[in-house]
Amino acid sequence: MTSVPTCYSCKQPIADICLAAFGLQWHPYHIGCNTCGKDFSDGSRLEEGPDGFAYCSLHFIDKFAPKCFKCQQAILGQTTNALNRTYHPEHFSCNTCNMQLTGNFFHTDDNTPYCEKHYYETIGFLCAHCEKPILTGKCISMGTKRYHPEHFFCQFCKCALSGVGYKKQNDKAYCKECHLKLF
Template structure:
């Protein structure tokens, strides 16, 4: 889409015999000097900047029929049938800027996710193992976004994100969550042989997408896949049980359960030698302390 066009116009002398030359803006006759643009003629003082009113005759200017500008200002200085024109100073104040290089976009641009880019700036940001940038032009290519960056399919699939571009063999499969197929060029998340749309691969508690994020998987058994639940890291911490010994949440690692209580593996230890008991044999003393088998035998021998 052409946002703006840079043009120029020159001053022209009116022949004394031509008395029918009419200014396209004010409708008055042009008696001596005129300027022209788009097959229309103007008084030099009528051919002016839509913002500051400075004459544009005899020099370069920018014009656009679709650039956003204050409507009241345009109506007061410009005909509804006229394109909006700017001198270079005023154009810099309103011109769209490239979301990548931040420089003004003077001609055509690429619009992606409500952002505008120079065509030369909208390229794949992928980098190979040697540090060489891909820089493939993405104007007419499928775009795979990640963290406000954009990649071509080849570079995106090389990223270790848990999300990949749908390959041909995946197109025949259906999303485990919504049971809909994957469109060519769409993104897909895979977990243990099941495929999901990234918007369907969500935390079962807060419903936020866990694609390309850390998550926890819960299931009652391997045979009950339908009851499997995914939790994002925040929800997992909220639901985690409290260690009876240290009172902190048991977020990761193996938990030890005994008499309806839960412990970090490192917290479930012998009160005498302070070694982890784990799943080994142990004994509980009358005062509620746990002793590993060796310490319990030693204690009994000392009491004899």
């Protein structure tokens, strides 16, 4: 002879559908979501919260699933954890070009993520000629632009200007001879 389970809430026998939650048995209409109060008599799934309360699937996800820092939606699958934040993998991207960041990435002091090119552009260390990062520490500044030493040359004759005098005209560098000829 099998014993009939007893509902934890009403202490009555459970003759038909029995929900097992928190190691106890319940009539589906005697246990409800802690957030919305909806019972589980319609056959919907009961989720046991780590806080010891029952939840419908919607409110369980809303309360306990990690939230993506960028879109603020629940993350149900794989997550990317970076910069003390959680993201959908496709939302962890460069702040400038939105390229998805996987593996190596760069960030500013305020934890804004960037791809390599846009990081160096943001901090002002992208060569104005080749648009590649200036990594050596050696660079030439002209106004707000920076250059690799080998990329700082006269805009007319293309002679190297690193370490020599030059003239600036319309935000471009010229050797003294070309500047005299042209302007």
